Amino acid sequence: MKAPAVNRELEELSILFELSQKINISNDLQDILNTILDILSRKMGMTRGTVTLLKPYTDDLVIEAAHGLSYDAKQRGHYKLGEGITGKVAASGKPMVISNINDEPRFLNKTKTRSDLDKKNISFICVPIKVGKETIGALSVDKLFQKDISLDEDLRLLTIISSLLGQAVKIHRAINEERDKLRAEAEKLRSQLSEKFNFTNIIGNSSQMHDVYVQIHQASKGNASILIRGESGTGKELVAHAIHYNSIRSAKPFVKVNCAAIPAELIEAELFGHEKGAFTGAYQQKKGKFELAHSGTIFLDEVGDLSMPTQVKLLRVLQEKEFERVGGVETIKTNFRLISATNKNLETMVKDGVFREDLYYRLNVFSIFLPPLRDRRTDILLLAEHFLKTYAEENNKKINRISTPAIDMMMTYHWPGNVRELENCIERAVLVCDGETIHGHHLPPSLQTSTQREQTEDISFEEKVATYEKDLIIDALKATRGNISKTAEMLHTTVRIVGYKMKQYNIDYKNYR
Numbered sequence: 001m002k003a004p005a006v007n008r009e010l011e012e013l014s015i016l017f018e019l020s021q022k023i024n025i026s027n028d029l030q031d032i033l034n035t036i037l038d039i040l041s042r043k044m045g046m047t048r049g050t051v052t053l054l055k056p057y058t059d060d061l062v063i064e065a066a067h068g069l070s071y072d073a074k075q076r077g078h079y080k081l082g083e084g085i086t087g088k089v090a091a092s093g094k095p096m097v098i099s100n101i102n103d104e105p106r107f108l109n110k111t112k113t114r115s116d117l118d119k120k121n122i123s124f125i126c127v128p129i130k131v132g133k134e135t136i137g138a139l140s141v142d143k144l145f146q147k148d149i150s151l152d153e154d155l156r157l158l159t160i161i162s163s164l165l166g167q168a169v170k171i172h173r174a175i176n177e178e179r180d181k182l183r184a185e186a187e188k189l190r191s192q193l194s195e196k197f198n199f200t201n202i203i204g205n206s207s208q209m210h211d212v213y214v215q216i217h218q219a220s221k222g223n224a225s226i227l228i229r230g231e232s233g234t235g236k237e238l239v240a241h242a243i244h245y246n247s248i249r250s251a252k253p254f255v256k257v258n259c260a261a262i263p264a265e266l267i268e269a270e271l272f273g274h275e276k277g278a279f280t281g282a283y284q285q286k287k288g289k290f291e292l293a294h295s296g297t298i299f300l301d302e303v304g305d306l307s308m309p310t311q312v313k314l315l316r317v318l319q320e321k322e323f324e325r326v327g328g329v330e331t332i333k334t335n336f337r338l339i340s341a342t343n344k345n346l347e348t349m350v351k352d353g354v355f356r357e358d359l360y361y362r363l364n365v366f367s368i369f370l371p372p373l374r375d376r377r378t379d380i381l382l383l384a385e386h387f388l389k390t391y392a393e394e395n396n397k398k399i400n401r402i403s404t405p406a407i408d409m410m411m412t413y414h415w416p417g418n419v420r421e422l423e424n425c426i427e428r429a430v431l432v433c434d435g436e437t438i439h440g441h442h443l444p445p446s447l448q449t450s451t452q453r454e455q456t457e458d459i460s461f462e463e464k465v466a467t468y469e470k471d472l473i474i475d476a477l478k479a480t481r482g483n484i485s486k487t488a489e490m491l492h493t494t495v496r497i498v499g500y501k502m503k504q505y506n507i508d509y510k511n512y513r
């Protein structure tokens, strides 16, 4: 059998090892503090552990974490520097040990968690938490008073732990300061930019977005046709709006046509209008989008989805600025500005003979590219906080923070559905969150990274392949906004196979619209 002293040393070593590991892997200070107090209680019989920290630039001490204290008791735990034992330790930077708190008049018992009966047998140890020479708080614990056991060993262990804790607080404060600095800097730049360009609803401070702002500014000054490119959900429509509302046409109509959503046989009537009786169901004359956009801007979204015959007609309108309604003979002249957008590779389509080269040049006089969100990660936090504010207000909820682990999950995710997916993700998180902070578990399962999954699940080869297959399909559905034939195209497979796999994995395409 090992001697008690050896046992104690082993126990201390294992505690210190467990703690330093926790500090190494976690960025979440609350998590670290709770773990420390939990280990002290579990392994050393130290109950009611409390970490009290000085609020920066004040002499107020506030309970940051407490083991075995209710929420109300924690709220009562406010001290002034120098007040009570905790306040004295924080003020002097020296530890205090009280073998029996019943004999100690300075013991304030502010949290009111010990009854008089309890107090009889309790010792109290409080050590300062320091960063360098500065004392930033105190760590205290209760221990059952035992006549024959010296408290010196506990004091020594707590002093080591509090120095580890000091390091963790220091790192945490440095990260927060850095983040606040970046946020303030981003806010400053954003307001400078929005003063200059007034694109208040477009969020993003990455260098790529700065290029986009400059291009929007240039585009809105002229009258040339603009082609906006980028994956689905990157903000192409937002940019089209910004160009229009910053141009001299801003007081005139902005007319949007989603070329992919209108059936091929109706697109011409939609664009150019029709006369009464032009086809079955044409009960009266109807103006087309080009006519409605007179003096304003027409925005052709998903222009890569236009059929060849419609492309020919569109080309004529762009060249001559005139057209006839379907079934009509009168030539209508309009003055519009054209902005179009696509997530397709038009150059390849031209090469493949499915998109007219002359139309391509007409559309692409000035092009603006919106980079995918995964290529401008510095915008993720800014966008997430913007959406958090919007949806918290909309849902009357007081959520004002996103936890560090949740931020890490968002920063490492690849966002196949881009900003739209991030927006949906935050909207959902706000709905399911019932506190003041968005945590990792409020985010959708797709944000759990594959490494996290591998760590938690010991799964077979077949299951891994199935997970990969499922992820591929879901990513493609997000990128195509739930369009099955485009998903099949993107994955170089058939609609039948996608349909079969969706059934197999219980995936509903409607969730990605």
Ligand SMILES: Nc1ncnc2c1ncn2[C@@H]1O[C@H](COP(=O)(O)OP(=O)(O)OP(=O)(O)O)[C@@H](O)[C@H]1O
Pocket: 201, 202, 203, 204, 230, 231, 232, 233, 234, 235, 236, 237, 238, 239, 301, 343, 383, 419, 420, 423, 481
């Ligand atoms: N930079 C941004 N700042 C704020 N919101 C954004 C930004 N980019 C996109 N969004 C929001 O994300 C959603 C999708 O944006 P939008 O519809 O403009 O994308 P899109 O590229 O036109 O997508 P699609 O190609 O699928 O039509 C919208 O709700 C939009 O407001």
